[in-house]
Amino acid sequence: MDRGGHAGRDHASPLPVSEFEADTALEAVEGGFAGEITARWNVGGNPNGGYLMALAARAMLAASRRADPLSVTAHYVTAPVPGPVIVRTETARAGRRYSTVAATVAQDGHQRLRVLGALGELDRMQGPTRLAGSPPRIPPPEECVPLLQASERSGSWVPEVMNRYDLRLAPDDLWIDSGAPGVVDEAPLTVTGWIRFADGTEPSTLSLLAFSDAFPPTVLNALDVGWVPTVELTVHVRGRPAPGWVLGTFRTRFLVDGLLEEDGELWGEDGRLLALARQLALVLPRR
Amino acid sequence: MDRGGHAGRDHASPLPVSEFEADTALEAVEGGFAGEITARWNVGGNPNGGYLMALAARAMLAASRRADPLSVTAHYVTAPVPGPVIVRTETARAGRRYSTVAATVAQDGHQRLRVLGALGELDRMQGPTRLAGSPPRIPPPEECVPLLQASERSGSWVPEVMNRYDLRLAPDDLWIDSGAPGVVDEAPLTVTGWIRFADGTEPSTLSLLAFSDAFPPTVLNALDVGWVPTVELTVHVRGRPAPGWVLGTFRTRFLVDGLLEEDGELWGEDGRLLALARQLALVLPRR
Numbered sequence: 299m300d301r302g303g304h305a306g307r308d309h310a311s312p313l314p315v316s317e318f319e320a321d322t323a324l325e326a327v328e329g330g331f332a333g334e335i336t337a338r339w340n341v342g343g344n345p346n347g348g349y350l351m352a353l354a355a356r357a358m359l360a361a362s363r364r365a366d367p368l369s370v371t372a373h374y375v376t377a378p379v380p381g382p383v384i385v386r387t388e389t390a391r392a393g394r395r396y397s398t399v400a401a402t403v404a405q406d407g408h409q410r411l412r413v414l415g416a417l418g419e420l421d422r423m424q425g426p427t428r429l430a431g432s433p434p435r436i437p438p439p440e441e442c443v444p445l446l447q448a449s450e451r452s453g454s455w456v457p458e459v460m461n462r463y464d465l466r467l468a469p470d471d472l473w474i475d476s477g478a479p480g481v482v483d484e485a486p487l488t489v490t491g492w493i494r495f496a497d498g499t500e501p502s503t504l505s506l507l508a509f510s511d512a513f514p515p516t517v518l519n520a521l522d523v524g525w526v527p528t529v530e531l532t533v534h535v536r537g538r539p540a541p542g543w544v545l546g547t548f549r550t551r552f553l554v555d556g557l558l559e560e561d562g563e564l565w566g567e568d569g570r571l572l573a574l575a576r577q578l579a580l581v582l583p584r585r
Numbered sequence: 586m587d588r589g590g591h592a593g594r595d596h597a598s599p600l601p602v603s604e605f606e607a608d609t610a611l612e613a614v615e616g617g618f619a620g621e622i623t624a625r626w627n628v629g630g631n632p633n634g635g636y637l638m639a640l641a642a643r644a645m646l647a648a649s650r651r652a653d654p655l656s657v658t659a660h661y662v663t664a665p666v667p668g669p670v671i672v673r674t675e676t677a678r679a680g681r682r683y684s685t686v687a688a689t690v691a692q693d694g695h696q697r698l699r700v701l702g703a704l705g706e707l708d709r710m711q712g713p714t715r716l717a718g719s720p721p722r723i724p725p726p727e728e729c730v731p732l733l734q735a736s737e738r739s740g741s742w743v744p745e746v747m748n749r750y751d752l753r754l755a756p757d758d759l760w761i762d763s764g765a766p767g768v769v770d771e772a773p774l775t776v777t778g779w780i781r782f783a784d785g786t787e788p789s790t791l792s793l794l795a796f797s798d799a800f801p802p803t804v805l806n807a808l809d810v811g812w813v814p815t816v817e818l819t820v821h822v823r824g825r826p827a828p829g830w831v832l833g834t835f836r837t838r839f840l841v842d843g844l845l846e847e848d849g850e851l852w853g854e855d856g857r858l859l860a861l862a863r864q865l866a867l868v869l870p871r872r
Contacts, residue, residue, distance in 0.1 A: 369817040371658040375678045425843015430773040486717040530656040556712015
């Protein structure tokens with residue numbers, strides 16, 4: 299499905315530099331991989347958790363010489379700051395089908411996140427296939443509402459990370475049109491829309507980790523909250539994305555004493571499942 | 586709801602020794618916690634992954650002086666054998682609301698599993714509550730089918746771990762009454778039933794980790810498979826269980842090239858959510 303090229307691709311000289319590639323680039327150094335956390339992926343003062351997971355997973359793929367993250371879990375320890383970062387990896391298992399790698403992301407001796415992952419090659423997995431689910435039906439990207447446009451209209455604050463994505467939300471997502479957040483008791487909170495990188499970078503299995511934490515928190519649909527910090531994020535990558543848009547749908551069913559799960563699915567434009575994601579997050583009041 | 590006492594509780598002298606408590610017991614030693622993996626939780630030659638996660642989480646709770654696992658992820662590295670085990674822990678974060686702890690479970694220098702967890706106190710969490718889900722409706726335990734009885738009837742093999750649980754499956758779960766596994770295309774594979782420890786041990790938040798991996802694999806409903814080894818298991822503990830039965834429901838929607846997710850929910854008899862679990866597993870053919 300051709301939904302039109304990205305501006306960055308239409309003028310291909312000089313070769314555009316991918317923000318995602320640049321900001322997750324790593325160099326093998328003594329004791330790990332060195333990179334740089336940039337402020338371009340910030341939400342308020344803190345780098346987005348999906349971006350950080352992708353950075354760590356890039357090191358884990360390099361350390362294990364694998365192509366795809368299969369399952370990655372990140373626990374967020376302390377808030378990173380823009381600047382140099384070291385990712386230390388330990389390959390606990392190097393099996394035929396997959397490798398198991400632990401990673402620690404640190405700045406100046408301070409642990410930022412701890413990560414565990416299974417990494418392999420999705421195109422070499424063999425076994426039965428049986429599907430009992432399909433992507434949600436929403437209008438095509440050109441009929442959805444760009445997040446930046448919706449936010450400008452409502453006067454709400456736009457985190458810096460939102461400039462990295464072209465994110466278009468399904469028009470019937472409550473929170474876009476209501477100045478005051480709606481409350482729908484007993485219905486799951488959902489956020490659904492299309493996502494791609496704003497600079498035209500095509501999606502990879504690594505970028506699915508970032509996409510898994512790029513949508514606005516579902517809970518903004520229902521509650522006047524301050525911050526929704528992720529305690530833990532796990533992403534199962536189930537398919538390699540084709541070029542183009544990725545469809546994301548996120549759902550929260552259980553908010554209990556300020557703790558919630560957010561369940562995400564990422565789908566390709568071709569209807570293939572790309573990833574399942576789940577995070578545990580805290581709901582903190584406005585300060 | 587009183588569903589009748591357990592035999593072990595009716596004859597309380599001498600004090601019954603809990604199998605779960607005994608087989609996850611740990612002693613602080615130089616460099617970690619020492620325990621013993623027993624064969625009582627085996628599936629074939631390998632200890633059940635939920636049991637192993639509970640063992641690791643007990644060490645993580647002790648190391649961080651926390652009461653409840655909030656989110657725990659285990660990656661299974663190599664198959665443990667019955668015998669001594671060492672759990673090494675590292676507390677990466679000791680925050681007000683929760684601690685983040687990494688653990689390595691090893692035997693004789695061989696890593697068996699790697700674990701990351703957030704641990705805290707569920708009764709001290711504060712914030713809004715909003716629920717959009719409820720437990721599945723199935724008959725009460727006395728009208729469900731004990732797994733052991735169903736297996737004896739069908740002549741199927743019963744793993745040793747099944748003697749640790751009183752597990753009663755909803756009567757309309759396909760695989761109980763069909764000698765040949767049924768196939769229902771396009772419908773999710775599900776397994777639902779009641780669980781408690783066979784020896785009368787009442788459930789704790791720690792035991793929810795074991796319960797999350799105690800039901801028969803959903804995929805047995807549809808396919809003639811050999812083994813369904815867990816690559817990664819994550820459990821979010823969302824409530825402390827009251828004494829009595831725990832209701833578990835597990836669902837698989839996406840089996841792709843031999844990789845599947847299994848999504849679980851654990852509920853109390855009182856209708857409270859206790860845990861959400863998800864694992865990524867491989868489907869391997871019979872040898």
